Every structure is written in C-alpha cells, then in structure tokens.
Amino acid sequence: MSTSQIAFLKGHGTENDFVIVPDPDNALALPAAVVARLCDRRAGIGADGLLHVVRSAAHPEAREQAAEAEWFMDYRNADGSIAEMCGNGVRVFARYLQRAGLVGDGDLAVATRGGVKRVHLAKNGDVTVSMGRALFPEDGVTVTVGGRSWPARHVNMGNPHAVAFVDDLAHAGDLLAPPPVTPASAYPDGVNVEFVVERGPRHVALRVHERGSGETRSCGTGACAVAVAAARRDGADPAVTGLPATYTVDLPGGVLVITEHPDGEIDMTGPAVIVAEGVVDPDWLETVIG
Numbered sequence: 001m002s003t004s005q006i007a008f009l010k011g012h013g014t015e016n017d018f019v020i021v022p023d024p025d026n027a028l029a030l031p032a033a034v035v036a037r038l039c040d041r042r043a044g045i046g047a048d049g050l051l052h053v054v055r056s057a058a059h060p061e062a063r064e065q066a067a068e069a070e071w072f073m074d075y076r077n078a079d080g081s082i083a084e085m086c087g088n089g090v091r092v093f094a095r096y097l098q099r100a101g102l103v104g105d106g107d108l109a110v111a112t113r114g115g116v117k118r119v120h121l122a123k124n125g126d127v128t129v130s131m132g133r134a135l136f137p138e139d140g141v142t143v144t145v146g147g148r149s150w151p152a153r154h155v156n157m158g159n160p161h162a163v164a165f166v167d168d169l170a171h172a173g174d175l176l177a178p179p180p181v182t183p184a185s186a187y188p189d190g191v192n193v194e195f196v197v198e199r200g201p202r203h204v205a206l207r208v209h210e211r212g213s214g215e216t217r218s219c220g221t222g223a224c225a226v227a228v229a230a231a232r233r234d235g236a237d238p239a240v241t242g243l244p245a246t247y248t249v250d251l252p253g254g255v256l257v258i259t260e261h262p263d264g265e266i267d268m269t270g271p272a273v274i275v276a277e278g279v280v281d282p283d284w285l286e287t288v289i290g
Helices: 032-039 087-099 220-233 282-289
Strands: 007-013 016-022 049-055 071-077 106-112 115-121 127-132 141-145 148-156 160-165 192-200 203-210 214-216 245-251 254-260 266-270 273-279
Touching (some): 007 087, 032 071, 032 282, 049 087, 071 087, 087 106, 087 115, 087 220, 087 273, 127 220, 141 160, 192 220, 203 220, 220 245, 220 254, 220 266
Parallel strands (some): 016 049
Antiparallel strands (some): 007 016, 007 273, 106 115, 115 127, 127 266, 141 148, 148 160, 192 203, 203 214, 254 266
C-alpha cells in the first residue's frame, strides 16, 4: 500500500465539493489524517469530502455488491471519517466515471456503504440518482440553537438526518459546531441536521450541518430527507395518495429536484461538474504522513 503518489480531480454537485481519488485496484492507503489534509481548504486541496473510486471487487466492504455494481464509492467526510452515503457525491462520482470513459450516457449502478444506487446520466448534463427509500425511526428528537428549540423529524437515507422546520434560516446560527440534538442516544454515530423554510407550494429551502464536515453548500441525502419530511407534513405521502410527490429544494449552492414515488423510491436530480485535475505533490504528502 502506498500514498507516495496520488492523482486527483476536483468536482462539485450544487457546490458540495469533493476531492476525487481514482484508485481502481484499491492500492492507496488513505488514512484519516491524509484525507483530512487533502480536504483542508487552507493547507490542502479543499473539499467537503473525498470520493475514493474503487472497483467493488477490490474493496472488502463492497465485494458482495460487485455482481450488481462494478464501482464502489468509498466516501470520506472532510475530517477523514467514513460515511455511509453522499447524494451529491454519487452524482459527481458518476460524472467522473463518464469523464474517464468508464461509462457512457444512460444508466449505471454505484455501490456505496448505504447500498447500491441506480444512476442515470442524462444527455442534458443532469444526473439522477435513485436514492432508495427513507426510513423513519420512531425516536422523537429536538434540535436546539441558541435559545431556540424545534421538534425535528428523524429520517434515515442510508445516513441519519434530523429535519427541523424553522421560520428563518438565520435561526440555524453559524453552524460551525454540530447543533445539539436530544436525546443524544438517537444518533450514536452523529447526525446531519437540516433547517428548513417554506418557499412556496412544494418548494423549500434549507441550510445543513453535515457531521464531520460542518455547514456545506449542499447535501443530497439531506435534500431527500427534507422533501420526504415535508411531504409527510403536507399530507402528500405518496404511499397514501398513490401519486408521486416532487419538491424543489433550494440549497446555498444550487437547486435539487426530489421525487418520491408511491413505492417509496426517491429520485434526486441535479448537476455534477468536474472542475480540475492534477497530482498531489509527493514531498508535501510525506510531511502529512510523517
């Protein structure tokens, strides 16, 4: 295993940005300290997270998915910790595979720790990800910022979310630290917290604190969690109405369109852009490892 030479690309989905590290054979060692430094916005490349691109058959956590999905998105948070899923990350991951000539327009499957995700690369540049079904654990949770508290909906999209509807997005504060969520036992591994306001019929806006990354410009799984929570609140649960529910979700970095179908499957559509590529300086990397 070696970290002496790392090729990378930089990409974003609605300004949720990522360092992309192609490593088909899983030959690179990527300890948390290296990931954190690569994602550091002052001392590294800078990103909300890292997309480690590995063939599923080459990664011990994805081998069982290899028959269904050739490629595994080994996702890391900006602090180097491992995460189950990242919705914007899947779109950027698929865009990288297309750019590298590994896939073409149309449909593909991507293995993640949150299960296999179905992706469609449209000719107009949009990427749609089938995000699976939302789970709604029964735990009642409360989010607190400053002197304000709100009841929050516990939604699991392969990773955990607490969705709080507020009157003003400024009430979320600076989001530099994780907003306190009680009871803490509801989220033993931490939680992504979304603060949501109305923009119009089936149109909402959010700010999000992502565990391990802080406030980000966008969160794909968070947008899905918000849309399904809003649908339940609005009496538009597709399982009850028999009709798809589509919500436009404004994020600081752009717009995502989320559709929940009567069978519970959720589609997320939005852009994915590759902006740069290069090679990490080996001497700099040695200082990080050492």
